Amino acid sequence: MCLKNKIITILLLSFFAFSIPVPNAHADAAPSEDFFIVSGIIAGTACLGLAVWFVISKLSKDGQEKKAPVTSVLFDQESVDLKINGNKMEVDATFEYQNSTTEKLRMELFFPFPRSIRISVRDISVLLLCPDRVNGRRSKFLQYETHKNQIFFDFIIYPKERVLLKVHYVETLEENKAEYILTTVKRWKRPVTQATFSVQIPSTIKNPAFSFKEGLVEKHYIEGSGSLLYKFSLPNLYPDREFQIAWQIE
Numbered sequence: 001m002c003l004k005n006k007i008i009t010i011l012l013l014s015f016f017a018f019s020i021p022v023p024n025a026h027a028d029a030a031p032s033e034d035f036f037i038v039s040g041i042i043a044g045t046a047c048l049g050l051a052v053w054f055v056i057s058k059l060s061k062d063g064q065e066k067k068a069p070v071t072s073v074l075f076d077q078e079s080v081d082l083k084i085n086g087n088k089m090e091v092d093a094t095f096e097y098q099n100s101t102t103e104k105l106r107m108e109l110f111f112p113f114p115r116s117i118r119i120s121v122r123d124i125s126v127l128l129l130c131p132d133r134v135n136g137r138r139s140k141f142l143q144y145e146t147h148k149n150q151i152f153f154d155f156i157i158y159p160k161e162r163v164l165l166k167v168h169y170v171e172t173l174e175e176n177k178a179e180y181i182l183t184t185v186k187r188w189k190r191p192v193t194q195a196t197f198s199v200q201i202p203s204t205i206k207n208p209a210f211s212f213k214e215g216l217v218e219k220h221y222i223e224g225s226g227s228l229l230y231k232f233s234l235p236n237l238y239p240d241r242e243f244q245i246a247w248q249i250e
Helices: 003-018 046-060 183-188
Strands: 033-041 066-068 073-085 088-099 104-114 122-131 136-141 146-147 148-158 163-172 177-180 193-202 205-212 216-222 228-236 243-249
Touching: 033 163, 073 183, 073 243, 088 177, 122 148, 148 163, 193 205, 193 243, 205 228
Parallel strands: 073 193
Antiparallel strands: 033 066, 033 104, 073 088, 088 163, 104 148, 122 136, 122 163, 146 148, 177 243, 193 228, 205 243, 216 228
């Protein structure tokens, strides 16, 4: 083969290597699958010889995608603030994840709601906060798709990186009860190290019933707001029920 043809062949192979899509990892704010697929990110090569080596290596591994268990990403903390006023509940949830591997992962997540989004949920936003060497943190609102009572979205988490994911929404309530989905936490195959909840409700609501009453650590009146604030601490959370609130108005 002449030199010109060799160069063309190498360039074509290099282009093919860089065009191979990054494999996905599946999860949710409490995840949906049993594993993450490690992202095969190909670094830039210093010379044409290295480019050819990457191509041969990649082709030899086709059909043998490396998989990492769900425990590769650590779901360390969950903090949820619920504010109930009339027939509305405003929710601000923050999740902390850490990539424990030296691989770049794509996380495909879903966030569940108790009822149909179209009927009862509005003002949804999903914000990702990542480390930034210059500014401390960089933020990005994530696009999502809606299906019945779930939203789906994805993002990249880099090796050893720790990120925060913030989900906000407002839900219209039926009757005198509210619910926040928790049982999907068990899909991570390990407890969340620390989960905290705060529930702000009008002081006209007397003796609300909580599904996690054993985790109640504080209750106080918020001056000037006419509201009571209940705080819950749920260490090593591995729930078999949802976080539910029921009440009667006097």
